[in-house]
Amino acid sequence: xxxxxxxxxxxxxxxxxxxxxxxxxxxxxxxxxxxxxxxxxxxxxxxxxxxxxxxxxxxxxxxxxxxxxxxxxxxxxxxxxxxxxxxxxxxxxxxxxxxxxxxxxxxxxxxxxxxxxxxxxxxxxxxxxxxxxxxxxxxxxxxxxxxxxxxxxxxxxxxxxxxxxxxxxxxxxxxxxxxxxxxxxxxxxxxxxxxxxxxxxxxxxxxxxxxxxxxxxxxxxxxxxxxxxxxxxxxxxxxxxxxxxxxxxxxxxxxxxxxxxxxxxxxxxxxxxxxxxxxxxxxxxxxxxxxxxxxxxxxxxxxxxxxxxxxxxxxxxxxxxxxxxxxxxxxxxxxx
Amino acid sequence: xxxxxxxxxxxxxxxxxxxxxxxxxxxxxxxxxxxxxxxxxxxxxxxxxxxxxxxxxxxxxxxxxxxxxxxxxxxxxxxxxxxxxxxxxxxxxxxxxxxxxxxxxxxxxxxxxxxxxxxxxxxxxxxxxxxxxxxxxxxxxxxxxxxxxxxxxxxxxxxxxxxxxxxxxxxxxxxxxxxxxxxxxxxxxxxxxxxxxxxxxxxxxxxxxxxxxxxxxxxxxxxxxxxxxxxxxxxxxxxxxxxxxxxxxxxxxxxxxxxxxxxxxxxxxxxxxxxxxxxxxxxxxxxxxxxxxxxxxxxxxxxxxxxxxxxxxxxxxxxxxxxxxxxxxxxxxxxxx
Numbered sequence: 248x249x250x251x252x253x254x255x256x257x258x259x260x261x262x263x264x265x266x267x268x269x270x271x272x273x274x275x276x277x278x279x280x281x282x283x284x285x286x287x288x289x290x291x292x293x294x295x296x297x298x299x300x301x302x303x304x305x306x307x308x309x310x311x312x313x314x315x316x317x318x319x320x321x322x323x324x325x326x327x328x329x330x331x332x333x334x335x336x337x338x339x340x341x342x343x344x345x346x347x348x349x350x351x352x353x354x355x356x357x358x359x360x361x362x363x364x365x366x367x368x369x370x371x372x373x374x375x376x377x378x379x380x381x382x383x384x385x386x387x388x389x390x391x392x393x394x395x396x397x398x399x400x401x402x403x404x405x406x407x408x409x410x411x412x413x414x415x416x417x418x419x420x421x422x423x424x425x426x427x428x429x430x431x432x433x434x435x436x437x438x439x440x441x442x443x444x445x446x447x448x449x450x451x452x453x454x455x456x457x458x459x460x461x462x463x464x465x466x467x468x469x470x471x472x473x474x475x476x477x478x479x480x481x482x483x484x485x486x487x488x489x490x491x492x493x494x495x496x497x498x499x500x501x502x503x504x505x506x507x508x509x510x511x512x513x514x515x516x517x518x519x520x521x522x523x524x525x526x527x528x529x530x531x532x533x534x535x536x537x538x539x540x541x542x543x544x545x546x547x548x549x550x551x552x553x554x555x556x557x558x559x560x561x562x563x564x565x566x567x568x569x570x571x572x573x574x575x576x577x578x579x580x581x582x583x
Numbered sequence: 584x585x586x587x588x589x590x591x592x593x594x595x596x597x598x599x600x601x602x603x604x605x606x607x608x609x610x611x612x613x614x615x616x617x618x619x620x621x622x623x624x625x626x627x628x629x630x631x632x633x634x635x636x637x638x639x640x641x642x643x644x645x646x647x648x649x650x651x652x653x654x655x656x657x658x659x660x661x662x663x664x665x666x667x668x669x670x671x672x673x674x675x676x677x678x679x680x681x682x683x684x685x686x687x688x689x690x691x692x693x694x695x696x697x698x699x700x701x702x703x704x705x706x707x708x709x710x711x712x713x714x715x716x717x718x719x720x721x722x723x724x725x726x727x728x729x730x731x732x733x734x735x736x737x738x739x740x741x742x743x744x745x746x747x748x749x750x751x752x753x754x755x756x757x758x759x760x761x762x763x764x765x766x767x768x769x770x771x772x773x774x775x776x777x778x779x780x781x782x783x784x785x786x787x788x789x790x791x792x793x794x795x796x797x798x799x800x801x802x803x804x805x806x807x808x809x810x811x812x813x814x815x816x817x818x819x820x821x822x823x824x825x826x827x828x829x830x831x832x833x834x835x836x837x838x839x840x841x842x843x844x845x846x847x848x849x850x851x852x853x854x855x856x857x858x859x860x861x862x863x864x865x866x867x868x869x870x871x872x873x874x875x876x877x878x879x880x881x882x883x884x885x886x887x888x889x890x891x892x893x894x895x896x897x898x899x900x901x902x903x904x905x906x907x908x909x910x911x912x913x914x915x916x917x918x919x920x
Contacts, residue, residue: 479688486641486683487703487761488675488710501693576693577745 251573251580259562266558267319270551271312319555325548327541334552337537342556343427344414345526345533349518352453356460357511361500364468364507369495371473379465386462395455395528402451409451412530415444452529456522460514467510471503478502505576512568516561588660589616590801591640591769596654598639601647605873609635611825612654619768622795622802624816624833626809626848630869632825633805637771639664640803641681642671658769673710676703680762684774686754690746696757697742700726700764707765729760733790752783756790763794770795771803776811788815809852813837818904821845824870824880831905841907843885879909887911 282299283290290298299305302325303314318325324334367379403411414429415421421429422436430449433441475481476499484494523535534553541549573580598610610632617623625633638644640656642663656663658679663671675681683689691699701722708716717725723742730738733756746754755775762770772791776784792815795802804816812819812833819836821829821844829842840846847865867884870876876883882892891910898908 479683479685480691482643483683483689483758483761484691484703485643486675486681487706488672488677488765489702489706490672493702493706498691498694502691505693577695578692578747 248573248580252570255566255569259566262562263559266562267316267555268312270554270558271315272308275308275311315551324552327549328546329540329544330549334548337549338534338552338556339427341532341534341537342553344429344531345519345522345535346560347428347430348449348452348456348522348525348531348533349515351449352457352518353460353511353515355453356457356464356514360461360464361468361504361507364465365472365495365500365503367465367469368472368476376469379469383462383465386458386465389458390524391455391459392524392528394458395452395525398451398455399528410448412448412452412528414448414532415441419444452525452531455528456518456525460511460518463510463514464507468503468507471506472499475499475502501575505572508568508571508575512564515564519560519564520557587618589657590619590621590659591617591803592655592657593636593640594655594657596636596639596656597652598635598644599650599652601650602873608872608875609649609825610639611875613822613825613827614654615820615827615830617769617801617803620799620801621818622804622816624812624819625803625805625822626807626812626819627822628807628869631822633807633822634773636822637681637773637803637805640771641675641679642668643681676707676762676765676767677710678767679769679771680765680767681771681773682755682758682762682775685778686751686758687746687778689758690754692746695743695745696730696749697723697726700729700742700757700761703761704764725764726760729764730757732763732794733757733760735760750783751779752786755779755783755787759787759790759794763798763800766798767800769801769803771805773805774807775804777806777808784811791815809837809848821848824875825872826880827908828881829905829907829909831902831907835902835905839902839905841901841905841912842881842909843887843911844881847884 280295282302282304283295286295286298296305303311306314322335324338326332327334327337330337363379363382367376370376399411402408410416419441422432422438422441425432425435429445430442433439433445472495476495478499481494481499484498489498521535522531522533523539525531526533526535534556538550538553538557541547541553592614593616594614595612596610596614597608597612600607600609613632613636615623625636627633635644635649639649639651640658640663651664654664658674663674666674690696694702701719704717704722704725705719708722726742727738730741735741735753735756741749741753741757746757749757759775770791775791776787779787788811791802791804794800795815802815804811806812816833818830818832820827821836821842823844829836829840829845831839831841836845837849840849844865847863850863851865853862865884870880870883878893879885879888879896882888885892889910894910896908896910898906899912900906901912
């Protein structure tokens with residue numbers, strides 16, 4: 248297992264380098280001239296050139312890339328043109344909010360999706376299976392932002408159970424940063440009421456965000472459970488008098504969880520990069536909004552920064568999923 | 584028939600499967616008895632209903648599509664068709680155990696041998712009085728004991744191995760250990776050697792024979808291999824298209840087969856010293872059980888068939904303990920003698 252883990256870790260370093268090269272190249276062949284944009288519409292040629300030199304945009308491509316790598320490693324991720332702050336500081340502000348939202352959302356999706364998938368498979372083609380199918384089809388088909396708006400209308404405005412949006416109330420002081428995750432920090436600092444408030448704010452956006460993931464987790468898990476429940480080793484377990492619950496929840500589910508884990512990982516990655524709609528609806532100060540604004544104003548340092556962070560966490564997700572695969576399946580562990 | 588009360592008695596058992604194309608009449612009124620300590624072979628070609636019979640005894644057929652249409656399966660006087668799932672689960676492993684054809688696919692790939700074996704042993708404990716139940720540690724010791732009993736080398740070490748690390752023969756030994764861990768009185772072996780190499784086959788058959796003697800097990804051996812029957816069984820039931828066509832002690836069946844189908848099967852077995860060219864085969868194939876032929880189900884392929892074979896054949900006793908369902912039983916017996 249140790250060799251397996253090390254090998255995955257080394258592979259990840261190479262993948263990260265590949266990611267940096269690709270994003271760097273893409274942002275440099277985009278037609279807009281970032282120096283001209285940064286200098287503003289009234290700037291003359293000399294001012295634009297000054298910006299060009301200041302940002303290193305006059306150097307050859309490979310040199311810019313090397314400089315960029317060096318800067319990344321020393322913690323200097325460049326400056327955002329439109330917020331005029333350090334990109335690193337922006338990312339530290341916005342990314343943890345998105346991470347929290349996605350984490351919470353995927354937890355809901357897994358906690359509901361896996362059992363519902365199992366139930367749908369065990370009661371295949373019975374009423375409960377059809378009911379679950381309605382849920383999954385709508386989860387895939389309904390757009391997230393619409394679901395978000397409807398949830399806002401009903402649960403926030405009509406019933407008043409949850410706040411309309413935002414991370415916490417305007418008047419609440421956020422806890423002093425340790426991990427930059429509000430829920431974690433407020434607990435660590437002992438600010439229990441802030442924790443409850445943060446939890447209260449995260450529910451609606453997380454639920455709206457989780458639907459597509461929930462739907463695909465149910466569908467994959469149902470299909471996999473149906474297949475594993477037909478395997479010979481399930482017949483064997485029954486022939487030796489094991490209880491139905493143990494057979495379904497342990498013997499079959501552990502096998503079915505392998506492909507389901509892959510789906511969970513994929514969905515988690517997609518959610519990290521795809522939160523912008525939900526963030527817009529719920530006024531959530533996350534990296535999705537930040538990155539889209541940067542993209543609109545051709546502000547490439549934040550774009551690269553956000554891409555690297557999202558890409559890195561996507562890879563981390565795959566890494567973790569690989570490790571879980573190794574834990575679940577002895578055969579994966581072996582084939583290093 | 585005289586002697587002790589049978590351990591297993593299947594009586595006029597009928598079973599059907601609902602399929603998209605209609606009702607598949609898989610088992611049509613079969614009956615046989617198994618005395619305590621006896622070893623019974625059930626032979627027949629693929630699709631004749633041997634495995635379905637075995638799985639019915641264990642209550643392993645999913646319903647739907649399977650549907651019991653009548654009869655009784657008495658185990659020690661208790662009708663297994665009517666006991667309910669709860670009692671059936673207590674019977675599985677503790678009273679009747681089963682091993683299967685393909686050891687490669689009957690072990691769960693993601694759990695270690697030890698985990699699976701201990702789980703089975705612990706499941707058996709629920710059927711016991713509280714005071715007699717084994718703890719997990721005790722179950723682990725018992726697992727090692729069982730693996731040693733089936734002659735698996737390094738039993739302690741093997742507890743931590745996974746199925747993919749074991750050969751087919753070793754896996755079948757693990758499955759046998761699993762089956763015997765609840766000290767059952769009856770072992771049903773569904774083609775336990777079909778998927779194995781010839782040398783491993785012999786080892787597994789020896790093992791089953793040895794355990795049978797040591798533990799006083801009764802065995803139902805399901806196979807299409809008459810060689811297997813000859814080496815481990817006391818008595819044989821020959822099945823054809825969901826019916827029993829002949830039931831006889833092993834020696835009697837090999838020497839005086841009475842049913843034309845049995846004679847066909849025996850003629851199809853290769854013998855050392857006889858040229859392969861003299862092997863015969865039975866023309867045709869199994870009838871479609873969605874719409875089985877009237878009368879004797881074998882008449883379409885039978886060399887002796889006549890008009891009377893369109894009516895259901897009577898079951899006659901041609902000798903002590905030798906029954907046959909055929910209009911021409913005596914003719915066939917004479918011709919074969």
